[in-house]
Amino acid sequence: MASISTIYLSRIIGNPVLSGNRERIGRFQDFIVDLSFERPKVIAAKIKFGWSSLIVDFANISITKVNTKYTIICHHIEEITVPEDNTCLLGKYILDKQIVDLDGRKLVRVNDIRLAIISTGAFLIAVDVGIEGLFRRLAIAKPIKKLLKPFGKSMPSKMILWDDVSTINFGQRGIQLSKSQEKLSMLHPSDLADIIEDLDRKTQLALFSSLDEEKAADVLEELETEAQVHLLEHLPVGKAADLLEKMPADEVADILDDLEEERAEELLDEMEEEASEEVRELMEYPENTVGSLMTTDFISFKEEMTVDDTINELRREKPESDMIYYLYVLDKNEKLIASVSLRDLITADSMTPLKTIMRRDIVKVRDYEKLDSLAEIISKYNLLAIPVVDIENKLLGMVIIDDVVFTLLKTRRRKMKE
Secondary structure (H helix, E strand, C coil), X not given: CEECCEEEHHHCCCCEEECCCCCEEEEEEEEEEEXXXXXXXXXXXXXXXXXXXXXXXXXXXXXXXXXXXXXXXXXXXXXXXXXCCCEEEHHHHCCCCEEEECCCCEXXXXXXXXXXXXXXXXXXXXXXXXXXXXXXXXXXXXXXXXXXXXXXXXXXXXXXXXHHEEECCCCCCCCCCHHHHHHHHCCCHHHHHHHHHCCCHHHHHHHHHCCCHHHHHHHHHHCCHHHHHHHHHHCCHHHHHHHHHCCCHHHHHHHHHCCCHHHHHHHHHHCCHHHHHHHHHHHCCCCCEHHHCCXXXXXXXXXXXXXXXXXXXXXXXXXXXXXXXXXXXXCCCCEEEEEEEHHXXXXXXXXXXXXXXCECCCCCEECCCECHHHHHHHHHHCCCEEEEECCCCEEEEEEEHHHHHHHHXXXXXXXXXX
């Protein structure tokens, strides 16, 4: 008989539970862990006694290994009550469930759970998401290992430390925890979007609803159309409108175009008037025109301004990085007359007027031009963004290369599905 330092949950589920004098009194069902610890700590065991199950303090449980079998002893049978907050049954709520592998940035299935038993208690240290964990559950891992050994092969194994895991079973007891949400919020929005898209509809909504507004808006922008539509149809109108207000108007217009007209109108009515009007204007453009793809967020200046004035204005505005690929210069009638690159701006003397360094031979497109011409123009002139003007040459917005690439990829995916 030997004391053990690590154990797999699958190896003891269903095992007999003995009394202090080695009489069989029940069967082991599950562990309850307290997830508020840095590493989840086992605080109780669920044991089936006859027709009923009791929750027993883990302090009254000992586990030893005899040869290859585990012996579970319950020294004192007394049911306890564990708090619902920050606790959960390992087998019921984590084993066989989907979790987020934070390092791999993807969803994985838990095939087994590894615990460490030390002097201060038992702790959840890792989850097994590999083939070996699955075969261990079926009690065929060892025979398969022996079978593969003569061929110099090994069984694929994949353990993930609990520190690199985030649970996502938000509807279950004990799982919707601030620590899990903090871990998820550290992921890039595009990674979170990929994870959400792989979930079932109910869990998609639960996970997305757990994000703060800023993160949720960023993730919503990265999601595929189907997931965007599902979330906006099921989120409360007020919350959905708040998220849309934080997104670029052109992105919102694209999303609302895919919603049922009644729901889209409901959201537009709930949004702030200025943001709503901006989106409505973009939605009026036909689908394959430049105007349907442009963003109305841009920064413009007057040619009389100096370099110092311009830089101070940028500091006040704190624009997104893609808004300052190029700075546009307008006349008193808001007509586009030139552009200034950020490079020219920061290398010029502070008192230099913009008209001295601006470029008048600017490449631009009209709002009702077809999208087909955009990729060719951007490629030909090696542009990161291109300004969009109306028939009177008034600046309406700009199209960013990222949006052009995204639209091309989106169109390609749709054609592949067809």
